[in-house]
Amino acid sequence: MKSNFDKAAETYDENAVVQFDSSMLLASLCKNTIKEKPKTILDVGCGTGFTTLAIQKLYKTAKCTLCDISENMINVAKSKEELKACEYIVCNAENYDFDEYDLIISNLAFQWFDDLKTFLQKMLSKCKYLAFSILTEESFKDYAKLFKINNINIWGYKYIFSENFLKNLEKQSNVLEFYRKSYRIGFKSAFEAAKHFKNIGGYNSDLQDGSKNEIVSILKSYRGFMFLDYNLALVILEGKKSN
Numbered sequence: 001m002k003s004n005f006d007k008a009a010e011t012y013d014e015n016a017v018v019q020f021d022s023s024m025l026l027a028s029l030c031k032n033t034i035k036e037k038p039k040t041i042l043d044v045g046c047g048t049g050f051t052t053l054a055i056q057k058l059y060k061t062a063k064c065t066l067c068d069i070s071e072n073m074i075n076v077a078k079s080k081e082e083l084k085a086c087e088y089i090v091c092n093a094e095n096y097d098f099d100e101y102d103l104i105i106s107n108l109a110f111q112w113f114d115d116l117k118t119f120l121q122k123m124l125s126k127c128k129y130l131a132f133s134i135l136t137e138e139s140f141k142d143y144a145k146l147f148k149i150n151n152i153n154i155w156g157y158k159y160i161f162s163e164n165f166l167k168n169l170e171k172q173s174n175v176l177e178f179y180r181k182s183y184r185i186g187f188k189s190a191f192e193a194a195k196h197f198k199n200i201g202g203y204n205s206d207l208q209d210g211s212k213n214e215i216v217s218i219l220k221s222y223r224g225f226m227f228l229d230y231n232l233a234l235v236i237l238e239g240k241k242s243n
Helices: 002-015 018-033 050-058 070-080 116-124 141-148 161-170 190-202 209-221
Strands: 041-042 062-069 087-090 103-109 127-135 176-188 227-237
Touching: 002 190, 018 050, 018 103, 018 227, 041 050, 050 062, 050 103, 062 070, 062 161, 070 087, 103 227, 116 127, 116 161, 116 227, 127 141, 127 176, 141 209, 141 227, 161 176, 161 227, 176 190, 190 209, 190 227
Parallel strands: 041 062, 041 103, 062 087, 103 127
Antiparallel strands: 127 227, 176 227
16 A cells, blocks of 8 residues: 555646546535644645645644654655645554644545554544545446456455444444545546546555456546545544543
8 A cells, every 4th residue: 555655646637627626625524623723733634735725724823743654755745835844744644652632634545544443543542533535335336347256356455334333333432423425536447547547646555466367458448438436434533532
């Protein structure tokens, strides 16, 4: 996964149109839901800094820290003038011992985590509010159908949002906001859709060479337009440090 995002750092900003828009939406939900202005903010899985850029416009005096597993992504974020004063952490967030923050925010990163339940419990103990977006199980169904018959896991995602996921969240914390949002992007071919995933780092790099060759063959054999449906859940939770 790390190598995928390292390779995609230079092409991410021009291709991650959904990630950009959802970061703006997540920031807006925070503004409407969180009544106190956070003084410290942590952006987990920050990528090239979309979410911090959005949240900084709302909380101009907040001290922001950006965290990502990809050093290349972090370097792109550091190069942006608006993010020069931020602090940065290059790490696997699941294994890192974070400080406490008023707000922890994450945009479309949690589906890559190995043990999200444990991570959320840890982070809720370190913040007043936790806001995140995550892919739902309805995402990319048309694209996935191309590979399902061959039992190929093209994603590598560990967690996809479901109703059971939400029920478990409600047991862990007070859910302050729950919102769904859908995006549809069209491509002239399945192969172009695959390039989109590669350009944002969103693909399974653990596939064996045989499976990779099979995927290329399937993509090339598909004729017609391909739609990618991003279906998101956006959630704001009350952390243990909330008054």
